[in-house]
Amino acid sequence: MRYAIGLDLGGTNLKGGLVDQAGRVVFKASRASPVEHHSPEPVVAALIGFAQELRDQARGMGLEPEGFGFGPPNFVEGPDWIQRQVNNLPALNDFPLRPPLAAALGENIAIDNDVMNAGLAEYHFGEGHKYDRVFFIAIGTGIAASIFVEGGQRVRYILGWPGDTGHIIVDPHGRRCTCGGRGCLETVASGPAIREFALDVARAQKSPALAARLAEKGDLDARDVTEAALAGDEAARLIWDEAGWYLGVALTSYQHIYDPHIILVGGGVAEASELLLGPIRRTMAALGSPYYLKHLREIKKASLGADAGFIGAAALILLPQALR
Ligand SMILES: [Zn+2]
Numbered sequence: 436m437r438y439a440i441g442l443d444l445g446g447t448n449l450k451g452g453l454v455d456q457a458g459r460v461v462f463k464a465s466r467a468s469p470v471e472h473h474s475p476e477p478v479v480a481a482l483i484g485f486a487q488e489l490r491d492q493a494r495g496m497g498l499e500p501e502g503f504g505f506g507p508p509n510f511v512e513g514p515d516w517i518q519r520q521v522n523n524l525p526a527l528n529d530f531p532l533r534p535p536l537a538a539a540l541g542e543n544i545a546i547d548n549d550v551m552n553a554g555l556a557e558y559h560f561g562e563g564h565k566y567d568r569v570f571f572i573a574i575g576t577g578i579a580a581s582i583f584v585e586g587g588q589r590v591r592y593i594l595g596w597p598g599d600t601g602h603i604i605v606d607p608h609g610r611r612c613t614c615g616g617r618g619c620l621e622t623v624a625s626g627p628a629i630r631e632f633a634l635d636v637a638r639a640q641k642s643p644a645l646a647a648r649l650a651e652k653g654d655l656d657a658r659d660v661t662e663a664a665l666a667g668d669e670a671a672r673l674i675w676d677e678a679g680w681y682l683g684v685a686l687t688s689y690q691h692i693y694d695p696h697i698i699l700v701g702g703g704v705a706e707a708s709e710l711l712l713g714p715i716r717r718t719m720a721a722l723g724s725p726y727y728l729k730h731l732r733e734i735k736k737a738s739l740g741a742d743a744g745f746i747g748a749a750a751l752i753l754l755p756q757a758l759r
Contacts, residue, residue: 439490440500441749442482443549444507446470446523446576449485450741454498454749458560462492468524475530484538490540491636502543505536505747506552512593516546518659519594536606545751548595552583552747555738557699560746561738568730570695571737572686577601578621582693587758589624590693590709598628601625604683606717613706623681623730626704628659632674642670648658661707669738675710682711686734690727 438461442451445468452463469481486503493500510519515531536544547555554563554571557706558581564571566582569583578601583592590597601621609618613694622628633655637645644663663671685699700712716734741744751759 436752437502437750438493439502439504439752440493441504441745441747441751442486442489442506443552443703443744443748444468444482444505444524445549445744446508446649448740450483450745451485451489452499452742452745452749453489453564454753456745456753457558458746458750461496461498463742463745464489464492470524475526478524478526479489479530479532479535479614483536486540500751500752502545502724503536504552504751505532505544505546506549506744506748507532508548508549511546511548511598512594529712536713541751543746545746546750548579549744549748550579551581551589551595552712552745552751553701553737553743554575554583554747555750555754556691556739556743556747557581557701558583558587559738559750559754559758561743562699562733562735563697566696568693568695569697569699570686570689570693571699571701572600572682573737574626574682574700574704575702578625578702580689582689582695584693589759598684602671602714603685603688605681613641620681620685622702624678624685626657626702629660629674629678629704632677633660633671636670636674642668644668649736656707657704657707661710672710676714678704679711679714680718683715684722685721686715687719690731694727694730696730696732698731698734699737700735701740701743703741705736710735 436457446756448465450465453461469478511523516525516533521528535748550573557563571581580600582597602619606618612619636642637649648659
């Protein structure tokens, strides 16, 4: 059996673990992200320290990892892995990350964007393995996708991405987006958008459950909306209907472009499960071309959850280049 260590570099937590070649997690760990620093060196030292701890734990079990895979939630440019558009660990912006990591951890290291890694894990080790064409969408603070087309080929354009899924326009008359555009998918279906809708509904006293929750904890998030909806709160359910409608609009267009066999919905917002998936399915059935829709066998919650990012990072080491 072969093993590698994968690391998922989030803005809140660093997650990592030892993963085997079948995608099984041998052990995992997490710790707070080193967000407090203003220069790259202490951030890099924290990443290396975490990676070495994971390796030492593996060795303590008599297992030798072949290498380390990394997944930052931003763009990575060029052979030295220059970090671009780093919003959650801003000290790393424009920093060439590969040289110090290679010096400390050896040459068998790899990197790809966190959502690309999560998609890779879901494709090879999750529900995606049953199909050829797979569309993975991660919905959290932002929205991004990882798309597999014919023969497991991955769609990659600028900086290795399949394009900025969170910023396709789904509501031309809608709100301004943080990107400067108007009516982007992230303005109506991301975690922050769900929170905004929930706060509006609670403050307008349209939802007794959300108003009570807001009074209790001073803020709301997607989980509160899920709990309220599951408890029968009509206004909370409508928030998911609305988010699901807009996701359905976006995913119908993607169905017409890439014709996936399965759509896997991941990220924190996907924890709403059927509250979100139901409206997505209904919207796609109402808007889509029957020719393309007949190829879509399933719309499901992604199965690997919050571990997908580091499992996919380890897969960068464990899978042959052609399968990444
Ligand atoms: Zn936008």
